[in-house]
Amino acid sequence: MKGTVKIALAGEGGQGVQSVAGIMVEAANDEGREALYIPNFGVEQRGGVSLAFCQISDEKVGAPKFRDADLVIALSDRAVRRTRQYVNKDTLFIYDSSIQGIEDELPRNAKKVLAIPALDIAKKELHPRVFNIIIMGAAIEATKIVEMEQAKKAVEKRLGYKFAQNPKLRELNFKALERGAELVKESLA
Amino acid sequence: MVEKAITGEKRAFMTGNEAVAWAALAAEAEIMYGYPITPQNEIMHYWTRLAPKYGRKFLQTEDEISAGFTTCGGVLAGKRAFTATAGPGNILMQEAMSMAEMLRIPTVVVVQQRGGPSTATVIYSQQETTLTCFGGNGEGLRIVYSTSSHQELFDYTIKAFQIAWKYRFPTFVLGDGYQAKMRESLYLYNPEEKGIPLAEPYPFLGQEGRPGVEREPSHLRNTYNTEEELYQIISRYVEDYERMTPEVVEYQASDFEDAEIVLIAHGIVSRAARAAVKALRSEGLKVGYFRPITLRPFPVGKLREIAPKAKKLVVAESAQGQLFKLVQEALYGETVPLEPYFKPGLGITSEELVEFIMF
Numbered sequence: 001m002k003g004t005v006k007i008a009l010a011g012e013g014g015q016g017v018q019s020v021a022g023i024m025v026e027a028a029n030d031e032g033r034e035a036l037y038i039p040n041f042g043v044e045q046r047g048g049v050s051l052a053f054c055q056i057s058d059e060k061v062g063a064p065k066f067r068d069a070d071l072v073i074a075l076s077d078r079a080v081r082r083t084r085q086y087v088n089k090d091t092l093f094i095y096d097s098s099i100q101g102i103e104d105e106l107p108r109n110a111k112k113v114l115a116i117p118a119l120d121i122a123k124k125e126l127h128p129r130v131f132n133i134i135i136m137g138a139a140i141e142a143t144k145i146v147e148m149e150q151a152k153k154a155v156e157k158r159l160g161y162k163f164a165q166n167p168k169l170r171e172l173n174f175k176a177l178e179r180g181a182e183l184v185k186e187s188l189a
Numbered sequence: 190m191v192e193k194a195i196t197g198e199k200r201a202f203m204t205g206n207e208a209v210a211w212a213a214l215a216a217e218a219e220i221m222y223g224y225p226i227t228p229q230n231e232i233m234h235y236w237t238r239l240a241p242k243y244g245r246k247f248l249q250t251e252d253e254i255s256a257g258f259t260t261c262g263g264v265l266a267g268k269r270a271f272t273a274t275a276g277p278g279n280i281l282m283q284e285a286m287s288m289a290e291m292l293r294i295p296t297v298v299v300v301q302q303r304g305g306p307s308t309a310t311v312i313y314s315q316q317e318t319t320l321t322c323f324g325g326n327g328e329g330l331r332i333v334y335s336t337s338s339h340q341e342l343f344d345y346t347i348k349a350f351q352i353a354w355k356y357r358f359p360t361f362v363l364g365d366g367y368q369a370k371m372r373e374s375l376y377l378y379n380p381e382e383k384g385i386p387l388a389e390p391y392p393f394l395g396q397e398g399r400p401g402v403e404r405e406p407s408h409l410r411n412t413y414n415t416e417e418e419l420y421q422i423i424s425r426y427v428e429d430y431e432r433m434t435p436e437v438v439e440y441q442a443s444d445f446e447d448a449e450i451v452l453i454a455h456g457i458v459s460r461a462a463r464a465a466v467k468a469l470r471s472e473g474l475k476v477g478y479f480r481p482i483t484l485r486p487f488p489v490g491k492l493r494e495i496a497p498k499a500k501k502l503v504v505a506e507s508a509q510g511q512l513f514k515l516v517q518e519a520l521y522g523e524t525v526p527l528e529p530y531f532k533p534g535l536g537i538t539s540e541e542l543v544e545f546i547m548f
Contacts, residue, residue, distance in 0.1 A: 029202040029374055038371035062464035064367045067540040
C-alpha cells in the first residue's frame with residue numbers, strides 16, 4: 001500500500017456519508033495510524049450533495065483536501081457529477097448501480113469504474129438503514145485501510161449504545177460491512 | 190485555583206475547535222466570552238460543556254463587539270480571558286482589539302477564518318490575514334500566530350496566553366474553517382508538566398490599597414489630549430514591540446540552501462506547500478519551503494536571508510495577496526522575483542502546487 005490513501009465519499013444529505021467517513025477514520029486512528037477527515041459543509045441545513053474527504057497514512061497527513069483520490073464512492077447522480085473532478089488514472093470509482101441515467105457522465109479517465117448494488121442489497125437482504133455501512137465495507141475492501149475486525153470495533157464504538165438496546169442491530173451492521181466488502185471483492189475478481 | 194483539566198499526555202482524535210477548547214483549559218483560561226459564528230461555534234460548545242467541570246466560566250454576549258469588550262474586561266479584572274470568532278465577527282471585534290492595543294490589554298482571540306468579504310462562505314479562507322494583523326485604527330501592535338494543524342492549535346493557544354500576558358499585546362491564534370472542522374490526531378498535555386510556563390495574570394483594576402499612596406495608580410488611558418502626548422505613547426509601544434520581536438518571531442524553513450524556487454505559504458496552506466516541496470524534490474527540482482508562523486511580527490530576518498539565494502519565490506495563499514503584501518514589505522529592496530498563486534476563499538491542494546511549479 002502506498003503512503004497515503006485518499007478517499008472521497010459523496011451522496012445526498014441523509015445517506016450517511018459523513019457518519020461512514022467518521023467511523024472509518026476513527027478505526028484507522030484507533031489502529032495507531034494517521035487519519036484526517038474533513039466534511040464539505042455549506043450554509044444549507046439539509047439537502048445538497050454531502051461530500052467527505054478522508055486520508056489515511058502512516059505519517060502525518062498533508063493538506064486536508066486533495067485533487068486526486070485513490071477511491072471515489074458516489075451514491076447519487078449529483079454525487080457522480082460532483083466527484084468526477086477527483087478522478088485520475090489511478091482512481092477506483094465506485095457508484096451505486098441503482099443510479100439512473102448517468103452512463104454518459106461517468107468518469108472515463110479512472111483506473112476502474114465499478115457499479116455495486118448496495119442500495120438494492122440494503123433494501124432486499126438487510127435493512128435500508130445499513131446502506132451506508134455496506135458502503136463502508138466496500139470502501140475498506142477497496143483500499144485495505146483497516147482490518148475488518150478493526151472496522152467492526154469502530155462500528156461497535158459508535159453504535160454500541162444502540163446495539164445494547166437491540167443486539168440484532170449488531171449482527172445487521174456487521175453483516176452489512178461484510179456484504180459491502182464482498183461486493184467489491186466479487187467485482188474486482 | 191482552577192482544577193487541572195489534563196494530566197499526563199494523551200493522544201486524541203478530534204476537531205480543531207475541540208482542540209482549542211482543550212488548549213484553553215490546559216492554559217488555565219478562566220473565562221470565555223463569545224458570540225456564535227460558523228466555523229468557530231464548537232469552540233464555544235465544547236468550552237461550555239467542559240468549563241463547569243473544571244470551575245471555569247462562560248458568558249454569551251449579545252454580539253462580537255460585546256464579546257471583544259467583555260474579554261478586555263475579564264483581563265482587566267486579572268483573569269486569563271479569551272474569545273473566538275470568524276469573518277464578520279472578527280470585523281466587529283476589531284473595535285475592542287483596538288482598545289486592547291491602546292491599553293496594552295493581553296487579550297487572546299482565536300480566529301477561524303471563513304470566506305469573505307461580508308457573509309461570503311462559512312467554510313474557509315485566509316482572507317482575515319490583514320484584518321487580524323492590522324485591524325483597528327492603529328499600528329497593528331499585536332501578535333498573530335498562524336497555525337497549520339491541530340497540534341499547533343493546541344500548542345499556540347496555550348502559548349498565546351503566556352505571550353500576551355508577558356508582553357501585554359493582544360494576541361491572536363489565526364486558524365481557519367478547515368482546521369476548525371477537520372478531524373486529525375494530536376497530543377493533549379499539561380503544559381506545566383512539560384515545563385511550559387503559564388500566563389501569570391494580575392488585575393489591572395480593583396487592586397488592594399489606596400492608589401498613589403500605597404501603590405502605583407492604574408492609569409489606563411485610551412484618550413489623549415494632545416498630539417505630542419499620543420505620539421510619545423505610541424512611540425514607546427512601538428519600541429516595546431520591536432524589542433519583543435526577536436523573542437517571539439517564529440517560522441519554519443526547509444530545503445532552502447540550494448533552492449532555485451522557494452515556496453512560501455502560511456497556515457493550513459503550508460501543509461500543501463510542504464507536501465509539494467517533497468514531491469518536487471523527489472522529481473529532482475530544487476525547491477525550498479518557507480512558512481511564517483508569526484504573521485505579526487513577521488519573520489523578516491530569516492526571509493531576507495533565504496530569498497536572495499533563490500531565483501524565484503512563489504507565494505501561495507487562499508486570499509488575493511494578503512500574505513504576498515507581508516512578504517513584499519519584508520523583502521523591500523531585494524530583486525528576487527515574486528510569483529503569486531492566489532485562490533481567495535478556496536482551498537489549495539499539494540497536487541495543484543506541484544503542477545504550478547513544474548509547468
